[in-house]
Amino acid sequence: MLKKSLSRGVVSFALCVTVNIIVLMIKTVNTVNTTGNVQAMPELVPEYAAFFENPFMALMVQTLFCGLIGFAFGCCSVIVDIARWSMVKQAVVHFLLTAFVWVPVSIFCWGLGRYLISFISVFLSMVFTYTVVWTCQIMICRREVARINEQLIQRDKATS
Amino acid sequence: MKISFWIHEKYKEPEIVICGAQKTKELEELRQTVSEAVDETITVYDDRDAVRITQGGIIRFYAARQRVYAQTRDKTYLVHARLYELEESLKKQFVRISNSEIVNIKKIRRMDTSMSGTIHMYLQADIETYVSRRYVSRIRDSLMGKEFY
Numbered sequence: 001m002l003k004k005s006l007s008r009g010v011v012s013f014a015l016c017v018t019v020n021i022i023v024l025m026i027k028t029v030n031t032v033n034t035t036g037n038v039q040a041m042p043e044l045v046p047e048y049a050a051f052f053e054n055p056f057m058a059l060m061v062q063t064l065f066c067g068l069i070g071f072a073f074g075c076c077s078v079i080v081d082i083a084r085w086s087m088v089k090q091a092v093v094h095f096l097l098t099a100f101v102w103v104p105v106s107i108f109c110w111g112l113g114r115y116l117i118s119f120i121s122v123f124l125s126m127v128f129t130y131t132v133v134w135t136c137q138i139m140i141c142r143r144e145v146a147r148i149n150e151q152l153i154q155r156d157k158a159t160s
Numbered sequence: 161m162k163i164s165f166w167i168h169e170k171y172k173e174p175e176i177v178i179c180g181a182q183k184t185k186e187l188e189e190l191r192q193t194v195s196e197a198v199d200e201t202i203t204v205y206d207d208r209d210a211v212r213i214t215q216g217g218i219i220r221f222y223a224a225r226q227r228v229y230a231q232t233r234d235k236t237y238l239v240h241a242r243l244y245e246l247e248e249s250l251k252k253q254f255v256r257i258s259n260s261e262i263v264n265i266k267k268i269r270r271m272d273t274s275m276s277g278t279i280h281m282y283l284q285a286d287i288e289t290y291v292s293r294r295y296v297s298r299i300r301d302s303l304m305g306k307e308f309y
Contacts, residue, residue: 001259080292080293080294081258081259081292081294082292083257083258083259083260083261083279083290083291083292084278084290085278086274086276086277086278087276087277087278087293088276088277089276090277134277137277137293138273138277141273141277141279141293141296142273144296144297144300145271145272145273145279145296147300148271148296148299148300148303149270149271149272151300151303151304152268152269152270152271152303155303158172
């Protein structure tokens with residue numbers, strides 16, 4: 001399971017970095033078109049940018065941090081394969097393990113902790129998303145299990 | 161000895177019936193021969209002895225403590241193969257239900273889900289196990305007779 005987790009993490013890291021670079025390119029082109037400044041770059045949170053000598057380095061490090069978030073989500077996807085755990089337990093553990101990564105990254109890169117209300121709203125939106133996704137999955141599972149039990153009853157009738 | 165076919169739509173699966181005036185040793189040997197001819201066998205290990213058992217008698221294969229075991233109604237045997245190798249070689253009568261378990265479809269009694277979303281599978285011989293939700297659709301397809309590997 002560890003090997004599968006790490007391989008998924010690496011794939012997710014690469015995917016997140018790629019997507020982030022594409023988004024940065026689009027934002028850069030948009031900024032250049034908007035401002036007319038060919039050297040313009042996407043905006044950064046000032047407190048984060050202050051850690052770096054130049055904004056390009058700050059953007060690249062931010063891209064790597066996005067990849068790190070993707071790595072965490074990719075690695076934690078194997079939690080779904082632990083059959084003995086209930087879906088609720090899987091959701092809670094997945095949420096806590098990934099939050100351990102995305103919360104500090106978000107605070108550092110995008111100033112999430114600057115305003116308490118923003119932190120609470122992001123946290124609650126993640127909890128809501130998890131609740132909706134896992135509720136849907138439980139409902140789908142129950143429907144599938146009911147269909148399987150119907151098949152088993154028909155099979156038992158046919159063989160008896 | 162007469163050998164004949166009885167074709168009727170009520171027989172969802174092929175069935176072999178041995179008819180005789182009384183159950184004799186000869187008929188029992190005939191049953192054994194037909195069973196071995198129809199059911200594929202697999203080599204498993206009981207302590208240190210190698211034993212050949214029919215696949216139809218196996219309820220499930222499961223991985224534990226870095227080993228693979230085959231469980232029948234009466235005993236549990238060690239198998240010298242990985243689960244993915246078994247999955248490739250076994251008849252379509254077997255279906256994977258989690259990363260660490262393959263079960264015999266014919267030995268499934270029922271399934272249910274708990275309030276918290278744990279998926280239980282109840283097998284013959286009062287065996288209870290867990291199903292990963294990734295494999296639920298595969299179980300459904302195998303019961304409906306769809307080929308998936």
